[in-house]
Amino acid sequence: MADYRIDDLARAAGTTVRNVRVYQDRDLLPPPRKEGRTAIYSDAHLTRLKLIIGMLDRGYAFAQIKEMIGAWESGRSLGDVLGLEEAVAERSWAQEAPRSIAADELEQHFGDQMTSKLSERAIELGFIERRGRGLVAPLPGLYDAAVELVGMGIPLEDVLDIAESMQAKVDHLGEELANLISEHVLTRAETADEATPFYGEVIDRLRPAVFKALNAAATRSADHYIPAVIGARMAELMSTGHQRTEAGD
Structure with a gap:
């Protein structure tokens, strides 16, 4: 699991550091672990944070x-406290762990080509991400694809353009799929106790199915x-x- x-953490959840602190102060977000004077958060915190943001967006x-x-x-052991959140967080859809990017690698x-403007855009699109003082490729396959395309001669700006367009289309498909899952699958769990193992199973079954479908369509x-x-x-x-041959004749 990743550390943040x-x-x-705020950047990964699409919110601000100020909001994260507000949610902590209101006891909505569990406290982080401490490494010296540094607060370290986990994937479970990220899942909880996204849950809070989603509930706020729905008007709670x-x-x-x-x-x-x-x-x-209430009434649960420490191992059950994040229950469903950990069940989801542990089943990351990412097939590769984030990879550090050396300072001279870009x-x-x-x-x-990697101007400050395109660097910020690459961060917005998820090719690279700031982690503390360094950079990582959160999805190494995406970063490597950009390296390969630019190496073949395609301008970086064009690579980012097509990546943004592709992500928008995939996001639309993802939203449609999520709506179908919400309507036809998630409602089968009627209690929180049922939901924890069932939703984990749903993710385990969806992950290979989605990857196979996307790969087949792209192929x-x-x-x-x-x-x-x-x-x-x-x-x-x-x-x-x-034509040149004919002209020579």
């Missing part, structure tokens, strides 16, 4: 959220479009070569 400083007041969380925690891979699209553009370029080169 408070600014990393702090008091109502605290009451519901308190009822959920320059090595992207050269002067079918690539098989159609990539050979088509390569074939068109080959035809163009052959035509040009033929």
Whole structure:
């Protein structure tokens, strides 16, 4: 499981450090562990934080959220306190652990294309992420794909453009899938005790199904479009070569 400083936690949840502290002060978020003078948060904290934000977005007041969380925690052992949250957090959809990015690595891979403007955009899109004083690739496969495409000659700005467009389309599909899961699957658990193991099972079954579906769709699209553009370029080169031969004759 990942460790987060408070600014990393806030960024991962899409909120602010100030809000994280407010939720802690109101006893909605469990206290972090301490490493010296540094507060360290876990994936379970991130899951709880996203839960709080979601409930606030749905119109619940702090008091109502605290009451519901308190009822959920009441009478449970420490191992059960985060119950469902840990069941979800431990089943990360990420297939790779975040990877540290050395200070000179961005320059090595992207050269002067990685301007401060594109660096901030890469952070917004999740290619890289600030962790304390360093940088990490939260999804190494995404970072490596960008390195490969830029290495082939595609400008970094164009790579980020297509990544943003692709993410927006995938987010839309993800939202539609989440709505279907909420309507047809999650309602089968009628109590919190039932929900903890059942929702964990749902994630375990969904993860390979979603990856297979996305991979199949991407493969079918690539098989159609990539050979088509390569074939068109080959035809163009052959035509040009033929014209040069005729001119030479």
